[in-house]
Amino acid sequence: MTSAAFSPWILGLTGGIGSGKSAAAERFVELGVHLVDADQAARWVVEPGRPALASIVERFGAGVLQGDGQLDRAALRQLIFADPEQRRWLEALLHPLIGQEIFSYLAKAESPYAVYVSPLLIESGQYRKTQRVLVIDVPQALQVQRTLQRDGTSPEQVQAILAAQATREERLRHADDVLVNDRDVPWLHEQIDQLHHFYLTLRGGQP
Structure with missing residues (x-):
């Protein structure tokens, strides 16, 4: 302990x-x-080169990417907004990853x-x-x-x-x-x- x-x-x-x-x-x-914001963490997990972004592209196609390879949030939002099943798939993919990202980052804190x-x-x-x-x-x-x-x-x-x-x-x-x-x-x-x-x-x- x-x-x-x-x-x-x-x-x-x-x-x-x-x-x-x-x-x-x-x-x-x-x-x-030491502070982490849930919105920041949600952005980190879908940065280019991260596995989550590859899974999203595999599922929804390259139309969810901007020219620079970043996730096009507006395009993705439109696709999942109309389809609850797709939204659930995305949440099931991202929420655990966001949680891991947040708590591994917090565990490294130098502050008490x-x-x-x-x-x-x-x-x-x-x-x-x-x-x-x-x-x-x-x-x-x-x-x-x-x-x-x-x-x-x-x-x-x-x-x-x-x-x-x-x-x-x-x-x-x-x-x-x-x-x-x-x-x-x-x-x-x-x-x-x-x-x-x-x-x-x-x-x-x-x-």
């Missing part, structure tokens, strides 16, 4: 759209904490704990692989307002995204720590700094 004392414990960081998850994640990086950021931490069940969960929470009206300002999307689109994500109650039920991010960025940074000092005192993510 001694080696476990030296491996970093993993903090899962999540929050709904417009909650300020990315700003919180950036602050952890500024504090020197590492952060795994995912908007779907709860829905995907990956919170089970973390030792502690931090939810960046925000009142729904503010979520909608921020997302509209940031993305210029329509209120209907924002509501559709909210509907697809875990409910606020569901996220909060899994949280060990909750940060209500309803003020400005300097205040958010201050709260993250306090949590960071607390996390440095933990062994294995628990007091």
Whole structure:
């Protein structure tokens, strides 16, 4: 068991759209904490030369590639959007690989704990692989307002995204720590700094 004392414990960081998850994640990086983002990992596993990309091309044909050999996400999305069976095939291929990529990367962390950021931490069940969960929470009206300002999307689109994500109650039920991010960025940074000092005192993510 001694080696476990030296491996970093993993903090899962999540929050709904417009909650300020990315700003919180950036602050952890500024504090020197090793961090991986689920969206980044999803891009890594389909880079040219990786086996997953070869499997995708074998299944869907070269039409899913851009001229430079990169995956054409829009083309692939169109193919799987219309066909649930193809979407399931793709998820079955990618999800385990993304999980492996994330957790092998986190295991190499030099910091006492590492952060795994995912908007779907709860829905995907990956919170089970973390030792502690931090939810960046925000009142729904503010979520909608921020997302509209940031993305210029329509209120209907924002509501559709909210509907697809875990409910606020569901996220909060899994949280060990909750940060209500309803003020400005300097205040958010201050709260993250306090949590960071607390996390440095933990062994294995628990007091």
